[in-house]
Amino acid sequence: TQLLEQSPQFLSIQEGENLTVYCNSSSVFSSLQWYRQEPGEGPVLLVTVVTGGEVKKLKRLTFQFGDARKDSSLHITAAQPGDTGLYLCTEGGSNYKLTFGKGTLLTVNP
């Protein structure tokens, strides 16, 4: 069973700061998705990365997939209170058995 480790587990920052959260796997990802879950809501897909070394940008969010496809990072520039939430990474293993990390709980204080 593939294990996904996300770090840090908790992160509390001030509005305007930059941050990076990480997702690491015990084995190679076939592909990887990042989701954000706001309090009281279900997760919402942010991005899917497929190719090793791939970088995708979504406004102030930059997603990077490691060259070896065993790690990924999410960098947020100039964080805003609306970025507050639980950031989850996930990978679909064999037979569609989806594995999620436990997430990074981000709080952006005004």
Place this chain on the structure above:
Amino acid sequence: DSGVTQTPKHLITATGQRVTLRCSPRSGDLSVYWYQQSLDQGLQFLIQYYNGEERAKGNILERFSAQQFPDLHSELNLSSLELGDSALYFCASSEGGQGLWETQYFGPGTRLLVL
């Protein structure tokens, strides 16, 4: 609003009881997924149905069962409930049955509390 609906939103019950959680997928989506989210285990995949048939099974206990009906709505049945079953239960849907390669749309969840 993801277009996925779940009922009830909150559920409080006692140990040993049985409950049914209901999910209506987005219009046109054929796949339904069930997840359990707790503080210690995170978001755990339970089971996936595609067009009425079981497609994949994750960490689902034998006390739990699910089905997808001809109108594509799905129910998750939890029986002989234990305190440790208290969690958020999410349903998600996607267009087809390709798992990770598709966008999954999550419902707002059902919060289950077993006393």
